Amino acid sequence: MLKNGQQLLSFFRQSTYLKLFLLAAFSTLLNACSTTPTISSAQISKPRVWQEQVQLTGRISIQYQQREQAETISAGFEWQQAAHDLHISLSSPLGQTIATIQQTPMGAKLEQAKQEPRTAADIEQLLADSLGWSIPVIGLKRWLQGFDVQANGKTVAVPVQDYFQLQAQGWQLQFVSWQEDAGVVHPKRIDLQRYTEELGEVKIRIVIDEWK
Structure with a gap:
């Protein structure tokens, strides 16, 4: 296991420009949220469909x-x-790929430059084995589109409402803002928060820039 997630997170610390990037990126996240266009009432009331792809x-x-x-x-x-x-690619401020995470029916794989690939049965198990805790990747497959799953397994749309909150998979979620791309209404920013014994209070902020 990677103690306290340090080995998986270490690639963020290997470049000399990291500290400047962190400050710039965090500032950009805040600025991006403040310029989100207003969504019309017609767009809000339009039925939304969760997409597998x-x-x-x-x-x-x-x-x-x-x-x-x-x-x-x-x-x-x-x-x-x-x-x-599912394929997730993480990139540096210069656009260089620094890690990829893949989930297929055969299992999950984490790849980083100059390191042996890590594998597990599924993507959240892979992160748990690597970090000692897991980012809710499976939940994000719906949350990023503005949906959640009920206890009966039914996928339901989250209200298009700024700062709407819900609890799921042990996380406190807040859908801070929304946007519309090519007729599709989806979250612009999502905040997640939970307490872990390994890393204390974990807070995740996600900003969606482009819907393709």
Whole structure:
């Protein structure tokens, strides 16, 4: 296991421009949210359908506790989702791929430059084995589109309402803002928060830049 997630997160710290990037990225996340266009009432009332196949790009910022100090990591990401496959690519500020995570019917794989690939039965198990805790990737397959799953397994649309909150998979979610791309209404920014014994209070901020 990677103790406290340090080995998986270490690629964020290997470049000399990391600290400047973290500050710039975090500032950009905030600025992006403040310029989200207003969605009309007609768009809000229009029925929304969850899609098995989507592709989007955005930015992610993760805050956690390490030795009683607050730490932050940030990266760009590309999310390619299909019915039975998921591909996540994490990138540096210069656009270089620094890690990829794949889920197929055969299992999950994490690849980083100059390191042996890591595998597991599924993507959340892979992250749990690597980090000691897991980002809710399976939940994000619906949350990124503005949907959730009921106890009976039915997929339901989340209200298009700024700062709408719900609890799912042990996480407190807040759909901070929404946007519309090519007639599709979906979240612009989602905040997630939960407490873990390994990393204290974990806060994740996701901003979607482009819906393809």
